[in-house]
Amino acid sequence: ALNLNDIQSDIIVGQQKIQELFYFFAIADVPTFKQKLSSTIAPIITSAQQMLSVTTQPLAAVNIAFSQSGLTALGVTDNMSSSEFASGMFSGNIVLGDVSADWEPVFKGTEIHGVFIVASDTSANVDAQVGKLESALGSSINKLYTLQGNSRPGDQAGHEAFGYLDGIGQPAISGFATPIPGQGVVQPCVILAGLDGDIQQTARPAWSVGGSFLAFRQLEQKVPEYNKFLLDNAPPAAGLTVQQRADRFGARLFGRWKSGVPVDLFPDADNPAAVTNTSLVNDFDFTHAGFDFATDQTHCPFAAHIRHMRPRADASNFNPAGNAIMRAGIPYGPEVTPAEASSNTSSLARGFAFVAYQSNLNKGFVELQSGWANQINAFSKALSPGFDAIIGQHILGGARWVTGMDPTNPALNISLPFQFVVARGGEYFFAPPISALSGRLAM
Numbered sequence: 001a002l003n004l005n006d007i008q009s010d011i012i013v014g015q016q017k018i019q020e021l022f023y024f025f026a027i028a029d030v031p032t033f034k035q036k037l038s039s040t041i042a043p044i045i046t047s048a049q050q051m052l053s054v055t056t057q058p059l060a061a062v063n064i065a066f067s068q069s070g071l072t073a074l075g076v077t078d079n080m081s082s083s084e085f086a087s088g089m090f091s092g093n094i095v096l097g098d099v100s101a102d103w104e105p106v107f108k109g110t111e112i113h114g115v116f117i118v119a120s121d122t123s124a125n126v127d128a129q130v131g132k133l134e135s136a137l138g139s140s141i142n143k144l145y146t147l148q149g150n151s152r153p154g155d156q157a158g159h160e161a162f163g164y165l166d167g168i169g170q171p172a173i174s175g176f177a178t179p180i181p182g183q184g185v186v187q188p189c190v191i192l193a194g195l196d197g198d199i200q201q202t203a204r205p206a207w208s209v210g211g212s213f214l215a216f217r218q219l220e221q222k223v224p225e226y227n228k229f230l231l232d233n234a235p236p237a238a239g240l241t242v243q244q245r246a247d248r249f250g251a252r253l254f255g256r257w258k259s260g261v262p263v264d265l266f267p268d269a270d271n272p273a274a275v276t277n278t279s280l281v282n283d284f285d286f287t288h289a290g291f292d293f294a295t296d297q298t299h300c301p302f303a304a305h306i307r308h309m310r311p312r313a314d315a316s317n318f319n320p321a322g323n324a325i326m327r328a329g330i331p332y333g334p335e336v337t338p339a340e341a342s343s344n345t346s347s348l349a350r351g352f353a354f355v356a357y358q359s360n361l362n363k364g365f366v367e368l369q370s371g372w373a374n375q376i377n378a379f380s381k382a383l384s385p386g387f388d389a390i391i392g393q394h395i396l397g398g399a400r401w402v403t404g405m406d407p408t409n410p411a412l413n414i415s416l417p418f419q420f421v422v423a424r425g426g427e428y429f430f431a432p433p434i435s436a437l438s439g440r441l442a443m
């Protein structure tokens with residue numbers, strides 16, 4: 001069984017976050033930091049067990065994770081068996097297809113040693129908890145950067161900035177979560193390091209067992225520009241208004257309607273009521289009786305974001321469960337203003353504070369982004385269906401395009417003239433088991 005008292009809460013419990021602060025820091029005074037880590041910080045780090053019951057949930061949940069340079073600063077020289085983690089995200093940003101010049105300066109390099117992730121219902125609770133962390137740690141850390149995540153207001157709660165419901169497709173950890181029909185079931189070792197089945201198990205330092213690698217990305221979303229793109233480029237469809245055509249186009253780019261309902265089951269129109277039907281919302285694999293699986297795009301397009309990210313029946317020659325990630329991100333930034341909407345131009349920064357946990361970065365986030373999203377032909381389709389329109393990036397900035405968006409003319413090639421999602425940077429971290437905070441990391 002999993003040691004839920006030792007696993008940090010953000011990794012495996014999908015806690016409902018209304019406000020969430022990412023607080024990036026550098027360690028300035030190692031002996032003081034180690035002492036406070038053990039005496040004051042470890043006791044307030046939230047465990048998975050605590051989050052499972054409302055009676056034990058803290059007012060503000062706190063998690064902590066360290067980069068390679070953070071571990072090095074602490075004198076922890078164990079080989080973490082991840083080359084991506086060892087070199088940091090910035091050194092690998094070209095492989096991910098990023099444009100380095102778009103990155104926030106703080107992420108360009110390895111100066112970030114760690115991150116606190118503080119989540120609660122209100123920003124006042126978050127601020128109070130951050131105040132406690134800062135007064136405990138004093139000048140032993142320097143605050144380098146913060147990113148304030150917030151759930152969107154009203155009926156957009158749970159929806160990301162483009163308006164699509166998020167948090168539906170998540171792996172179920174066997175022995176911990178009961179899967180709904182169609183949900184991918186993974187062994188705990190796919191998300192947590194050092195457990196049975198982890199291909200690096202014998203190489204993991206003992207203190208790291210039950211921790212998880214965290215890929216953090218600040219992904220800016222060009223919302224008014226995306227909306228305009230949909231209106232201007234939606235394929236023709238008899239009987240639909242311009243807005244309905246744009247809505248269908250967007251749903252086909254994602255593979256889900258804004259309500260979260262899968263296009264594979266509802267290709268023609270949204271059916272918002274179906275999203276609460278747990279036996280429908282994930283129970284599809286892109287195959288349909290009477291349709292040729294190799295070419296059929298009358299249902300979900302091959303290029304859709306969710307099909308790139310979880311290929312289901314497309315990936316018979318892969319081991320998709322081994323590539324599973326646990327997603328725990330949150331939107332950031334303000335709502336689109338009327339002036340931005342009417343000018344079709346973003347003037348304020350908004351997007352997604354993306355968080356993915358996995359035991360193997362190379363098979364998880366890195367493969368999903370560079371091996372799948374950025375590829376026009378990720379799953380050996382006879383037709384090259386195109387990029388993941390939402391997050392796919394062309395290494396070296398070449399042209400991006402998709403097909404499959406017009407069910408009656410799937411070969412129609414639609415060019416994607418700009419990135420709707422711009423990578424502003426990020427870092428790889430290791431979220432240790434809580435015991436390590438007063439153990440190896442404090443010594």
Ligand code: N7H
Pocket residue numbers: 160161162164165166167168169170217219220221254256305306309310325351352354356365368369390391421
């Ligand atoms: Fe994606 N979005 O919120 O609009 N994603 N994602 N993602 N994504 C998914 O199934 C989105 C990004 C995955 O199991 C949905 O929960 C946005 C990155 C995976 O069927 C929606 C951004 C990576 C899945 C979005 C973004 C992934 C998934 C459908 C960037 C990894 C599950 C709702 C700003 C490299 C697939 C849902 C499955 C689904 C959104 C980024 C991965 C709506 C806006 C960078 C594995």
